[in-house]
Amino acid sequence: MQCDYFDAGVCRSCTLMGVPYDAQLAEKQARVEALLAAHLAGPADSVWGAPVASVESGFRAKAKMVVGGTVDSPTLGILGDRRQGVDLRRCGVIADPILDALPAIARFITTAQLTPYDVPARRGELKNVIITLGAGDSLMLRFVTRTAEGLARVRRHLPELAAAVPAAQVITVNLLPEHKAVLEGDEEHVLTEARALPLLVGDVELRALPQSFVQTNTAVSGALYRQAAEWVDELAPANVADLYCGVGGFALHAAGAPGVAREIVGVEVSRDAVASAELARDARYGRDDDRARIRFVADDALEWARRQKELPELVVVNPPRRGLGEPLATLLADRGPDTIVYSSCNPDTLARDIAAMPDYRVERARVVDMFPQTTHVEVLTLLRRVSG
The missing domain is CATH 3.40.50.150 (Vaccinia Virus protein VP39)
Known part of the structure; x- marks a missing residue:
């Protein structure tokens, strides 16, 4: 490809x-x-x-997107050589239903004022967004934030997110307060009625x-x-x-x-x-x-x-x-x-x-x-x- x-x-x-x-x-x-x-x-x-x-192409049913950039112009992708966000919003190996949701997720980051985490400066709130594709093109969205403030912001704006990404069956916030090279922390807060994503495998x-x-x-x-x-x-x-x-x-x-x-x-x-x-x-x-x-x-x-x-x-x-x-x-x-x-x-x-x-x-x-x-x-x- x-x-x-x-x-x-x-x-x-x-x-x-x-x-x-x-x-x-x-x-x-x-x-x-x-x-x-x-x-x-x-x-x-x-x-x-x-x-x-x-x-x-389009085979990845799970996307682990590092959040970078600014709150008004976030990137969703990876960290570059200088530890800054690189936007990969049209990555060809990720399944289309996930890619289709990324623009709305980026807008939600701005709406909820979730400041992207700045790795070199060790400040900011939102570290990663993890998206999993389930049966019937349903999605699980997980926001990895540094503090409970990020959790409160996602919770406060949850109706807007649900309306913007109707395929999101499960939405959670994971807390990762430490500055270390891991994807997620131990504490998970499920914000939707559904807790588990169905996967037809x-x-x-x-x-x-x-x-x-x-x-x-x-x-x-x-x-x-x-x-x-x-x-x-x-x-x-x-x-x-x-x-x-x-x-x-x-x-x-x-x-x-x-x-x-x-x-x-x-x-x-x-x-x-x-x-x-x-x-x-x-x-x-x-x-x-x-x-x-x-x-x-x-x-x-x-x-x-x-x-x-x-x-x-x-x-x-x-x-x-x-x-x-x-x-x-x-x-x-x-x-x-x-x-x-x-x-x-x-x-x-x-x-x-x-x-x-x-x-x-x-x-x-x-x-x-x-x-x-x-x-x-x-x-x-x-x-x-x-x-x-």
């Missing part, structure tokens, strides 16, 4: 901008195949499925509370969850654990239709994410016995696994970029089930973790291109124990 911001040198976030998409995907496939070559259960052509491609309508992590590429995420669910259904385990389950995407796809007997436990350290997963479960499964067989636990994945006398027949893991780490990889190597479905957003840590589990081999694998125009890539693997 072509990007005026990239060509002008004002934004280089998309490091592969201008590279033909087929070449991007081929390079990612080759790099991941090379990293995992030593861990395959058979010939490469029997292991690797076709990569899951994305559309090239694959075959399941998920729910996202404000501080729960969701994938940025909804269409490709759906393909990822469906592929994992196909593998699970083929193996037909009686029970499944989903570690780092987030808002429940893998767990609820693996659970199958209402009435399926499979037991599911999802483990996630974020309480917001666990609450989101429970909302989606309760909406999808009306029967008490279905809800009883699918449970979510707010806990550290490693500590939860350590406490189990026996792990389920199949374990799904979807860790952050740092991977499983040596303690959990070792635990799975020693006590893990015959089958692990490992979804990774960092092929380097995936290869390291598989090397730490020498009895497992990659039986199936697919590159899943969640992040076009960048070198980042997701990989879904089916690991099978071959000895022990």
Whole structure:
């Protein structure tokens, strides 16, 4: 795709901008195949499925916009080299419904007199605006402010914002008083009746509370969850654990239709994410016995696994970029089930973790291109124990 911001040198976030998409995907496939070559259960052509491609533009369903400029002329985008705001209001990788809302959000900043935070001077009020696209083009708007004064200003002008951005189903203010390089703080104030955004991902309508992590590429995420669910259904385990389950995407796809007997436990350290997963479960499964067989636990994945006398027949893991780490990889190597479905957003840590589990081999694998125009890539693997 072509990007005026990239060509002008004002934004280089998309490091592969201008590279033909087929070449991007081929390079990612080759790099991941090379990293995992030593861990395959058979010939490469029997292991690797076709990569899951994305559309090239408009795929990001979540935009994290740094607010800069002035209260009368705010910018929404990133911080430039001099720590000043760079406006990216027509960024080509962001979904159109989010882009369509940005002019009204900028006008609201002026209306509510939310002074953009000046990073070098360490003064001002509004730091970031985080926008998430949900089902039916609904939106979640989160304003990250420095003090409760920002909260009061958003609350005071909430009717104008709701009228200007009618797609905004959930509106919140997050307080981040510290001057540090993080996106948001711990304290969240929901200003709308609705607290969770519905997200139609694959075959399941998920729910996202404000501080729960969701994938940025909804269409490709759906393909990822469906592929994992196909593998699970083929193996037909009686029970499944989903570690780092987030808002429940893998767990609820693996659970199958209402009435399926499979037991599911999802483990996630974020309480917001666990609450989101429970909302989606309760909406999808009306029967008490279905809800009883699918449970979510707010806990550290490693500590939860350590406490189990026996792990389920199949374990799904979807860790952050740092991977499983040596303690959990070792635990799975020693006590893990015959089958692990490992979804990774960092092929380097995936290869390291598989090397730490020498009895497992990659039986199936697919590159899943969640992040076009960048070198980042997701990989879904089916690991099978071959000895022990």
